[in-house]
Amino acid sequence: xxxxxxxxxxxxxxxxxxxxxxxxxxxxxxxxxxxxxxxxxxxxxxxxxxxxxxxxxxxxxxxxxxxxxxxxxxxxxxxxxxxxxxxxxxxxxxxxxxxxxxxxxxxx
Amino acid sequence: xxxxxxxxxxxxxxxxxxxxxxxxxxxxxxxxxxxxxxxxxxxxxxxxxxxxxxxxxxxxxxxxxxxxxxxxxxxxxxxxxxxxxxxxxxxxxxxxxxxxxxxxxxxxxxxxxxxxxxxxxxxxxxxxxxxxxxxxxxxxxxxxxxxxxxxxxxxxxxxxxxxxxxxxxxxxxxxxxxxxxxxxxxxxxxxxxxxxxxxxxxxxxxxxxxxxxxxxxxxxxxxxxxxxxxxxxxxxxxxxxxxxxxxxxxxxxxxxxxxxxxxxxxxxxxxxxxxxxxxxxxxxxxxxxxxxxxx
Numbered sequence: 001x002x003x004x005x006x007x008x009x010x011x012x013x014x015x016x017x018x019x020x021x022x023x024x025x026x027x028x029x030x031x032x033x034x035x036x037x038x039x040x041x042x043x044x045x046x047x048x049x050x051x052x053x054x055x056x057x058x059x060x061x062x063x064x065x066x067x068x069x070x071x072x073x074x075x076x077x078x079x080x081x082x083x084x085x086x087x088x089x090x091x092x093x094x095x096x097x098x099x100x101x102x103x104x105x106x107x108x
Numbered sequence: 109x110x111x112x113x114x115x116x117x118x119x120x121x122x123x124x125x126x127x128x129x130x131x132x133x134x135x136x137x138x139x140x141x142x143x144x145x146x147x148x149x150x151x152x153x154x155x156x157x158x159x160x161x162x163x164x165x166x167x168x169x170x171x172x173x174x175x176x177x178x179x180x181x182x183x184x185x186x187x188x189x190x191x192x193x194x195x196x197x198x199x200x201x202x203x204x205x206x207x208x209x210x211x212x213x214x215x216x217x218x219x220x221x222x223x224x225x226x227x228x229x230x231x232x233x234x235x236x237x238x239x240x241x242x243x244x245x246x247x248x249x250x251x252x253x254x255x256x257x258x259x260x261x262x263x264x265x266x267x268x269x270x271x272x273x274x275x276x277x278x279x280x281x282x283x284x285x286x287x288x289x290x291x292x293x294x295x296x297x298x299x300x301x302x303x304x305x306x307x308x309x310x311x312x313x314x315x316x317x318x319x320x321x322x323x324x325x326x327x328x329x330x331x332x333x334x335x336x337x338x339x340x341x342x343x344x345x346x347x348x349x350x351x352x353x354x355x356x357x358x359x360x361x362x363x364x365x366x367x368x369x370x371x372x373x374x375x376x377x378x379x380x381x382x383x384x385x386x387x388x389x390x391x392x393x394x395x396x397x398x399x400x401x402x403x
Contacts, residue, residue, distance in 0.1 A: 072278075079274050086268060 007056035014048030021045060030098050031088045039081040042073055215294040215376050223299070224376045228347050235383055239340055242390045249397045250329075275317035282310035290384035294376040300383025307384065308391025315395065332389050339382040346375055 017040060024037030050070050054063045089095060187194050205218055205226070213221035223231050283306075290303030315323055 075274060075278065079271055082270055083268070 003055055003058070007052040010048050010052030010055060014045050014052060017041075017048060018045040031092075032085060032099065035081050035084045035088075039078065042077040046070065046073055213374065213376065217294055217296055217298075219297075220294045220299055220376055220380070224294075224379050225374070228375075228379070229351070231379075231383070232343060232347050235340060235343060235386060238386065238390060239336065242336075242393065245394060245397065271317050275313055279310050279314050279317075282313065283307055286310060286384075286388070290380055291377070293380040300380040301387055303380070304384035304387025305391060307388035308395075311388065311392040312395045315392070320396065320400065327389070327392065332393055335389055336386050339385045343379060343382045346379065350375060 021037050021040040024040075025034050028034045028037060047070060050066045054066050057063065057066075092098075205222055209218045209221045209226075210216060213225040215221035215225070286303045286306030286308075288303075289298035289306060290300060293299035293303065311323065311327075
């Protein structure tokens with residue numbers, strides 16, 4: 001029973017995180033803000049939902065597979081967000097109207 | 109209806125516009141105005157357009173409702189999930205697949221036994237459809253345009269150290285997993301199509317991270333052609349042999365073997381490998397063609 005309640009809390013907080021991210025993707029106008037908002041889904045939202053599923057299943061093989069999914073998603077999806085940001089930096093001509101540069105990069 | 113015919117007769121084939129618009133455009137060109145401006149529509153057309161925009165959602169909603177009702181009534185008439193009176197359960201083929209599939213084909217995964225042994229002719233056709241589609245895309249993209257230099261933004265993306273170092277970690281795992289799915293097709297879920305798609309995505313990631321130069325040493329257009337042709341010829345030849353033997357009641361040299369071993373299930377493992385090679389090469393080839401118009 002306690003396990004069910006814990007997993008329900010985790011799943012619902014994951015859903016709330018995902019809902020906030022989707023809201024942010026449609027609400028923001030600049031690419032970087034939207035990218036950051038979208039990246040929240042597959043880091044925090046995925047973590048909370050997979051943890052909830054681990055708690056509710058309780059089997060060792062299922063938990064190991066879910067941990068594997070989490071590790072690969074956490075390796076790969078921030079790279080995707082990073083590439084989106086990188087592309088925006090290299091393509092957008094009036095980037096400085098949106099962003100304040102702390103130091104100027106020579107190589108980009 | 110008569111009005112519509114008149115309206116249609118005004119259509120100018122050469123300029124893709126109506127006669128009134130053409131006259132107005134010509135007037136403007138003579139007076140030296142802008143060459144482009146939004147298309148104007150006359151009063152009658154505007155009325156029709158307004159009617160259309162109002163009627164369209166209503167009609168679309170009615171159509172969707174009718175379709176939903178039809179589909180739901182069809183769903184209600186389906187037999188319950190897993191019940192004994194479903195059409196495939198009555199026909200007897202499913203009982204044969206489930207009860208004797210493992211002894212006859214040697215595959216633990218019955219789906220692999222069905223698609224690559226009982227119904228291999230179908231899968232052979234699918235592979236050739238894939239090959240024909242790939243050949244058509246190659247004809248359209250490879251010889252229509254000259255290869256271009258890659259734009260600067262791609263070079264910037266390629267030199268990204270974060271992407272490179274992550275790709276170094278991920279690519280071996282992706283290709284290992286794809287090979288596992290291909291080689292495990294007759295023992296568990298998997299097979300040539302899915303495993304080949306995983307290997308192809310690993311190759312695409314390699315291409316995006318490190319550029320095409322290193323991969324082009326192994327995988328050129330010529331080697332692509334040789335690989336795909338060999339795989340398809342092997343598939344066709346092996347299946348021709350087994351169809352010939354099966355139709356004439358002869359013994360084949362491929363035995364089902366012990367179910368559960370990696371070298372078992374007769375032709376299924378080599379056929380999975382052939383299909384996987386074709387799918388992986390075709391996916392990578394499509395990616396290379398669409399990004400830089402050469403392989």
